[in-house]
Amino acid sequence: MTRLSLLFLVGLFTHVGLAETLAMALMRDGAIATIQLHVVDEQGRPIEDVEAHLGFWKPASALFALNRDSGTTDEEGNVQLSARCFTDGDYILRKDGYYPTQRHIRTPTPYHETIEEGFFSYRWRDPYVKTEVLRDIRNPCPMKAYSCVILKSPPKGETWGLDLELMEWLPPNGNGKHLDMLVSLELEPRQNRQDKWEEVMAVNLSFPNPMDGVQLCDKIEESDFYSTYQVDLTRPFETQLRLVGSEDRYHFLPYKQYLVFRVRSVVSESGEIVSAHYGKIYPTTNITNEEFSFRTVYFNPVPNDTNLEFDTKRNLAPGETWEQRQRRRVYLP
Numbered sequence: 001m002t003r004l005s006l007l008f009l010v011g012l013f014t015h016v017g018l019a020e021t022l023a024m025a026l027m028r029d030g031a032i033a034t035i036q037l038h039v040v041d042e043q044g045r046p047i048e049d050v051e052a053h054l055g056f057w058k059p060a061s062a063l064f065a066l067n068r069d070s071g072t073t074d075e076e077g078n079v080q081l082s083a084r085c086f087t088d089g090d091y092i093l094r095k096d097g098y099y100p101t102q103r104h105i106r107t108p109t110p111y112h113e114t115i116e117e118g119f120f121s122y123r124w125r126d127p128y129v130k131t132e133v134l135r136d137i138r139n140p141c142p143m144k145a146y147s148c149v150i151l152k153s154p155p156k157g158e159t160w161g162l163d164l165e166l167m168e169w170l171p172p173n174g175n176g177k178h179l180d181m182l183v184s185l186e187l188e189p190r191q192n193r194q195d196k197w198e199e200v201m202a203v204n205l206s207f208p209n210p211m212d213g214v215q216l217c218d219k220i221e222e223s224d225f226y227s228t229y230q231v232d233l234t235r236p237f238e239t240q241l242r243l244v245g246s247e248d249r250y251h252f253l254p255y256k257q258y259l260v261f262r263v264r265s266v267v268s269e270s271g272e273i274v275s276a277h278y279g280k281i282y283p284t285t286n287i288t289n290e291e292f293s294f295r296t297v298y299f300n301p302v303p304n305d306t307n308l309e310f311d312t313k314r315n316l317a318p319g320e321t322w323e324q325r326q327r328r329r330v331y332l333p
Contacts (some may be wrong), residue, residue: 001172021176031115031123033084033123033124034082035081035082036075037079037091037130039133041134042133042135047098048074048076048077049315053092053093054068054091055067055068055083055089056068057060066238067086067089087107090103093132099135099136099231100225101222135223136228143298143308145298146294146296146297149294150291151167151168154182157182159183161180162301180261182208185204185287187199191310200245201244204240205240206239207265210267212239214241214259215259216241217259219255219256219257225278225309225332226282227282251284253284258282260279261278261281262276263277276304277301278300279308280308282297283295284302296332
């Protein structure tokens with residue numbers, strides 16, 4: 001809409017208050033936000049023809065606002081997108097042969113320092129500039145993957161065995177067949193005027209089989225592929241791990257971290273590992289005194305295979321029940 005046509009529309013309204021309301025609505029219909037992205041691979045080389053999509057959330061009152069934009073990177077790996085920004089938003093980068101990369105964008109603050117006013121529009125004073133890395137798809141393999149696993153929590157003072165391949169407690173608490181990991185909870189009593197309950201303060205994981213254990217790893221952020229491609233066998237595996245709850249007392253595996261485990265190790269007389277199984281647990285871990293929950297657990301059924309790159313189209317886990325499908329999230333690689 002041109003300035004001339006806008007002034008014409010405002011002039012149609014004889015009621016001053018209504019005209020002012022319309023003018024303000026059109027003028028303050030979001031601020032123009034510009035992002036400049038430089039997309040490279042893990043070796044720092046620019047990637048051409050990457051699809052880039054930008055979107056900001058908008059209120060219902062801004063029905064016709066252009067809050068989205070799309071484009072592709074040039075031969076230097078650069079792309080610029082612009083859209084109307086009302087509040088936070090996201091952009092995502094996609095190209096065949098690579099895992100998607102996405103990032104959350106927060107609206108600049110304070111408003112008066114970062115937003116510049118034009119005649120009939122607002123815009124960010126400075127563009128958002130960022131270099132993004134796309135991780136390539138190498139050798140995804142089939143695994144047993146369980147999403148949004150919810151089990152009964154072990155009672156206070158008890159240690160339960162967990163089968164990581166079946167994601168079941170061992171009998172008499174479940175139908176698991178192999179003891180991979182021992183789990184116990186640290187609980188403290190809580191009460192208010194009406195209720196009494198026990199709150200989980202920490203989770204203890206231990207691995208009774210020799211050479212088994214777990215690594216606490218830093219997640220590779222903003223990519224749908226969080227983990228390393230292979231298990232890092234040069235790092236030690238801890239036989240015990242204590243996870244302390246966050247402020248809300250529900251999240252025990254931080255969002256920026258994940259677990260890599262080694263279980264069912266068979267050791268030779270010389271102390272070397274003959275065979276073992278590997279896998280990973282993605283954040284977050286939500287645990288209460290009633291429910292023990294993992295976001296996603298991956299178990300590689302091939303002995304000695306250290307590949308952690310899961311093929312989302314080849315899940316070897318048993319079929320889910322209807323209730324599990326209702327809770328299931330999209331599987332990540």
